[in-house]
Amino acid sequence: MREFARIGGSSHREPDLSEVVAQVAGGDQDAFATLYDSIAGPVFGLVLRVLRDPAQSEEVAQEVMVEVWRHAARFRPEQGSVMAWVMTMAHRRAVDRVRSEQAATERDRRSARREHTPAYDQVSEEVTVRLESEQVRRCLQSLTELQKQAVTLAYYHGYTYREVAASLSAPLGTVKTRLRDGLIRLRDCMGVNA
Amino acid sequence: MNEEHLHAPSGAYALDALPDDERDEFERHLRDCPACAQEVRELSATAARLGSAVASAPPAALKEQVLSRISTVRQLPPTFLPGVSAPQPTSGRMGRLPRLVLAACVAAATAFGGVAVWQHQEAWQAEEQAQRAEQRAADMARVLVAPDARTVTASGKGGAKATVVVSREENSAVFLASGLPELPSGKTYQLWFADGGKMRPAGLTRTDGGLVMEGDVDGASGVGVTVEPAGGSPQPTSTPLMLMTLPA
Numbered sequence: 001m002r003e004f005a006r007i008g009g010s011s012h013r014e015p016d017l018s019e020v021v022a023q024v025a026g027g028d029q030d031a032f033a034t035l036y037d038s039i040a041g042p043v044f045g046l047v048l049r050v051l052r053d054p055a056q057s058e059e060v061a062q063e064v065m066v067e068v069w070r071h072a073a074r075f076r077p078e079q080g081s082v083m084a085w086v087m088t089m090a091h092r093r094a095v096d097r098v099r100s101e102q103a104a105t106e107r108d109r110r111s112a113r114r115e116h117t118p119a120y121d122q123v124s125e126e127v128t129v130r131l132e133s134e135q136v137r138r139c140l141q142s143l144t145e146l147q148k149q150a151v152t153l154a155y156y157h158g159y160t161y162r163e164v165a166a167s168l169s170a171p172l173g174t175v176k177t178r179l180r181d182g183l184i185r186l187r188d189c190m191g192v193n194a
Numbered sequence: 195m196n197e198e199h200l201h202a203p204s205g206a207y208a209l210d211a212l213p214d215d216e217r218d219e220f221e222r223h224l225r226d227c228p229a230c231a232q233e234v235r236e237l238s239a240t241a242a243r244l245g246s247a248v249a250s251a252p253p254a255a256l257k258e259q260v261l262s263r264i265s266t267v268r269q270l271p272p273t274f275l276p277g278v279s280a281p282q283p284t285s286g287r288m289g290r291l292p293r294l295v296l297a298a299c300v301a302a303a304t305a306f307g308g309v310a311v312w313q314h315q316e317a318w319q320a321e322e323q324a325q326r327a328e329q330r331a332a333d334m335a336r337v338l339v340a341p342d343a344r345t346v347t348a349s350g351k352g353g354a355k356a357t358v359v360v361s362r363e364e365n366s367a368v369f370l371a372s373g374l375p376e377l378p379s380g381k382t383y384q385l386w387f388a389d390g391g392k393m394r395p396a397g398l399t400r401t402d403g404g405l406v407m408e409g410d411v412d413g414a415s416g417v418g419v420t421v422e423p424a425g426g427s428p429q430p431t432s433t434p435l436m437l438m439t440l441p442a
Contacts, residue, residue, distance in 0.1 A: 025269070025272075027269060029261065029264065029265060032261070032264060033257075033261060036257055036260060036261070040251075040252050040256065040257065041249040041250060041251050041252070042245055042246040042248075042249040043252075044249075044250055044251070044252035044256070045245075045246075045248045045249040045250030046245035046246075046248055046249075048248075048250055049248045049250075058252065058253060058256055061252055061256065062256060062259060062260055062263070065260040065264070066260065066263055066264060066267055069264040069267060069269065070267060070268070070269055070270050071270055072269060073269060073270060073271060073272045074270060074272060079235060080235055080238070080239055081239065081242075083242055083246060084235075084238060084239040084242040086242075087241070087242035087245040087246060088238050088241070088242060090245065091209075091210055091241065091242075091245060092210055095210040133247040133248070135243075135247075136243060136244060136247035137247075151205075151209065151244075154206065154209040154210075154211040155209050155211075155241055155244050155245075156244070156248070158210070159211060160206075160211050160212065160213050161206040161211045161212065162213065164211065173202075175206075176202050176203060176205070176206050177202055177205075178205075179205035179206045179209060179211060180202060180203075180204055180205030180206070180237075181205070182205065183205045183208060183209070183237045183240050183241065184205075184237070186240050186243075186244075187236055187237060187239075187240040190240060190243055192236060192239045192240045192243060193236065193239075
């Protein structure tokens with residue numbers, strides 16, 4: 001029932017994360033440890049989802065964390081939440097890794113197919129994470145099949161829209177448009193504002 | 195070009211699903227389109243929620259590794275926004291520079307440094323952008339203040355204006371443009387030096403502003419501007435929009 005209070009809220013997840021980031025910006029390593037506890041699960045989970053390989057994901061997650069430390073003074077609350085900032089960096093890093101590997105060699109299909117079962121963090125944020133997923137799941141279900149597949153392939157698999165188009169046998173322009181209107185529908189469903 | 199078409203890549207951009215060339219192009223567009231930038235922020239925040247939904251606890255050892263690593267990593271100072279802090283005529287020396295130079299420096303900073311549209315772009319690129327913008331502004335200023343600098347101007351369709359400042363001594367030329375019509379995606383303006391009857395590529399631009407033309411001026415007798423496919427062409431493939439004869 002507690003779920004009701006949460007749906008539609010957008011600032012619920014991080015009452016004072018931006019204050020923590022402000023402390024981190026001042027070189028406070030204890031504050032960074034606090035921040036780490038809040039963002040490590042989402043960052044690692046996302047990177048793992050894109051890369052699939054746990055060892056590589058650990059490496060990339062570590063790079064992301066160090067970037068957060070380095071750039072803390074440049075975080076601007078008026079441009080969005082801490083979590084959006086961090087996750088954007090995490091996704092970009094994960095995708096960069098995918099693309100650079102693709103450029104070097106054909107992607108490792110074996111590891112790409114390896115299934116990973118997420119082990120949800122057993123600590124305090126478990127409830128939040130689970131509810132967040134429920135909302136995301138519900139909102140994903142509200143998309144058309146093409147929107148859902150396109151968004152999922154692009155975000156969770158790190159595909160370019162061209163790769164998405166090839167894998168769905170859909171025209172490039174259509175995929176570009178579906179990625180946009182799919183995300184817009186998700187935004188409205190989740191009540192995201194930035 | 196219609197609005198819808200311009201906005202179209204925002205979803206793919208927020209999902210990091212644009213190939214490099216299209217991403218660069220869209221980021222240039224974002225600098226001039228606050229509405230698109232806002233949409234990108236919202237869609238990125240939406241994507242971030244998809245990310246948080248697959249949270250998974252990292253190995254416990256990662257925390258120690260990260261904490262020990264950051265203790266040796268220097269933090270960056272607060273943002274330096276190259277587009278905002280473009281050269282200002284505060285000192286006497288700056289104040290005496292010709293207005294054209296100041297205009298060109300500001301144009302260089304805004305055209306190439308840009309104001310970062312949103313967080314991560316800024317986080318990743320601000321330093322490089324600032325350095326590049328500074329370098330370009332310095333290169334440009336060297337041509338503009340050269341004692342032998344000469345200027346030619348031309349007009350194109352729809353109020354487009356271009357000025358070329360050339361210094362034979364520096365063997366370099368600066369191209370300044372305003373009112374250039376917006377290009378469809380996949381197209382670029384290409385600059386050319388005319389050597390006798392031959393055209394040699396001298397750089398690409400998509401927007402108003404200033405840039406140092408690529409290559410030496412040498413014996414070039416003129417400068418031309420054409421529209422070419424993104425990435426440019428080895429030889430012009432369309433009729434020049436503007437042609438200017440360089441002073442000897």
